[in-house]
Amino acid sequence: MSWKDFAEELVGTSKDAIQKVAEYADDYRIYPKSIIKKGKSFYFLAKVDQSKKLIILNQSKEFERFQGKTEKLAGFKAKLAPLSHYNAEILRELFSFTAPQALGNQTASIGLGDRLGIATPGHIAVVRESKALPVLAQQSVRELNLTGRTFKSVLDDVSWAVFQEGYQAGFAADADHLKQKTDIENALDLGYTMLTLDCTEYINDDLDQLSEAEIDELYQEVPEHLRNGWEDTYLNKTFVLNSGYELEYTVDKLKEIVLIYYKMIDFAAEINHLLKKSERDVDFEISIDETSTATTLEAHYFVANELKRNKIKVNSLAPRFVGEFQKGIDYIGDLEQFKKEFKVHAEIADLFGYKLSIHSGSDKFSVFPIIGKYTGGRVHVKTAGTNWLAAVKVIAEHDPALYRDIHAYALEKFSAAKEYYHVTTDLDKVPSLAKISDAELGQLLEINEVRQLLHITYGFILQDKRDGNYIFRDRLYSCWSDHEKEYRSALASHIGRHLEELGFYQA
Numbered sequence: 001m002s003w004k005d006f007a008e009e010l011v012g013t014s015k016d017a018i019q020k021v022a023e024y025a026d027d028y029r030i031y032p033k034s035i036i037k038k039g040k041s042f043y044f045l046a047k048v049d050q051s052k053k054l055i056i057l058n059q060s061k062e063f064e065r066f067q068g069k070t071e072k073l074a075g076f077k078a079k080l081a082p083l084s085h086y087n088a089e090i091l092r093e094l095f096s097f098t099a100p101q102a103l104g105n106q107t108a109s110i111g112l113g114d115r116l117g118i119a120t121p122g123h124i125a126v127v128r129e130s131k132a133l134p135v136l137a138q139q140s141v142r143e144l145n146l147t148g149r150t151f152k153s154v155l156d157d158v159s160w161a162v163f164q165e166g167y168q169a170g171f172a173a174d175a176d177h178l179k180q181k182t183d184i185e186n187a188l189d190l191g192y193t194m195l196t197l198d199c200t201e202y203i204n205d206d207l208d209q210l211s212e213a214e215i216d217e218l219y220q221e222v223p224e225h226l227r228n229g230w231e232d233t234y235l236n237k238t239f240v241l242n243s244g245y246e247l248e249y250t251v252d253k254l255k256e257i258v259l260i261y262y263k264m265i266d267f268a269a270e271i272n273h274l275l276k277k278s279e280r281d282v283d284f285e286i287s288i289d290e291t292s293t294a295t296t297l298e299a300h301y302f303v304a305n306e307l308k309r310n311k312i313k314v315n316s317l318a319p320r321f322v323g324e325f326q327k328g329i330d331y332i333g334d335l336e337q338f339k340k341e342f343k344v345h346a347e348i349a350d351l352f353g354y355k356l357s358i359h360s361g362s363d364k365f366s367v368f369p370i371i372g373k374y375t376g377g378r379v380h381v382k383t384a385g386t387n388w389l390a391a392v393k394v395i396a397e398h399d400p401a402l403y404r405d406i407h408a409y410a411l412e413k414f415s416a417a418k419e420y421y422h423v424t425t426d427l428d429k430v431p432s433l434a435k436i437s438d439a440e441l442g443q444l445l446e447i448n449e450v451r452q453l454l455h456i457t458y459g460f461i462l463q464d465k466r467d468g469n470y471i472f473r474d475r476l477y478s479c480w481s482d483h484e485k486e487y488r489s490a491l492a493s494h495i496g497r498h499l500e501e502l503g504f505y506q507a
């Protein structure tokens, strides 16, 4: 509902009265796209005394359900409800478009991880135009630990933003990189509609340190009935894909694949069992991407086939592709080699009926056309860090002193941050801030080394405290709150470029 229709229904068509409401709605005090009528009440989001509130005008039975202060607003009885978890649950019940849903695997989708809880309006602005379905709530356990947020608060932030933008086309919520059963249960209870199981701890990719004899010894420790089953299925067999590509399993290759992956199949089976108990549709993703070596094509086929043999239905799977998908920067590696292997990965995914999922998808512009083309758009691409970096750019452009402070702090914390992320950043390539004018600070975010420096240190920047107070957090959020429009349009154009290169705008 436009604020004009809203004003007319509320105060009649007199010019003066409408003008009054218009003034109130102006400049984001009311978020115009949020205005919605349900029963006899009007609902909308507004910024009241610097903080966002859900406003309900006119009493109805729902009016009493929301917690908040009752006041007179522009002559009407109104409830000013804080954007709390309690109120978010009622919102999701009342307006189902604010609750996440499963997406299935037939179309393009994009994960839009938001470490700050403020990026969703910009994401919505861009996905409205594209054919990709958005996963607006997407955070990994690692990100939650580093930012001090929870699956609950991430989903609530998204529900409020979806309401603010009046976005009714549907979105998903991905509890990303889950490793523990308790986290999985928690995410399911909260209504997450996508679970990404991180199998890293069940993947043994240290085999290159071992001699042939040691590998053989390890292989003999695998229960005999399992070894026999795999040898019957794969050993010295060739699987020919529709494209004519041949996957071959020699003794050495099979031993290696079994040793690397066999434990993760059991783990996936255990979690699949848990998911089956859920009454809701949940998109199940398996991630095997955070390993030190690329997933070979034979290994991908083996994992896919074993998941199928164990009746584990996955919606998407994230292999580790050849080359480097480092955080926040373009692809590093040989594009021809990537294309050659990616085609086959895409074919295997198609054969087994799931989508490929591309992790660390932020800024991989040189491979996006390949990904779009060989998946025919049936693919999931995850981004997260790039959305944080766009927010940092807003700081560089609007509060240079604060940018200089966080940049210096990131340099101090960089080596500690490397414990969480694999990057090969050469810090000598980070320009000295003393030589950069305030007006040029925003351009620093074009430099790969600066992007990675700020990308991996986000947890320290956001969470570190001195004398019990956050060092930067409050100043950062206050700047972002003053520059909502700038952040929204920066995201719309940057994520727009991702969607464009992936071919996600075509009908």
Ligand SMILES: O=C(O)[C@@H](O)[C@@H](O)[C@H](O)C(=O)CO
Residues within 6 Å of the ligand: 113, 139, 140, 142, 143, 176, 177, 358, 359, 360, 361, 362, 382, 383, 384, 385
């Ligand atoms: O930083 C994280 O932990 C996550 O955002 C990622 O690993 C996520 O799965 C991703 O790939 C986003 O690009």
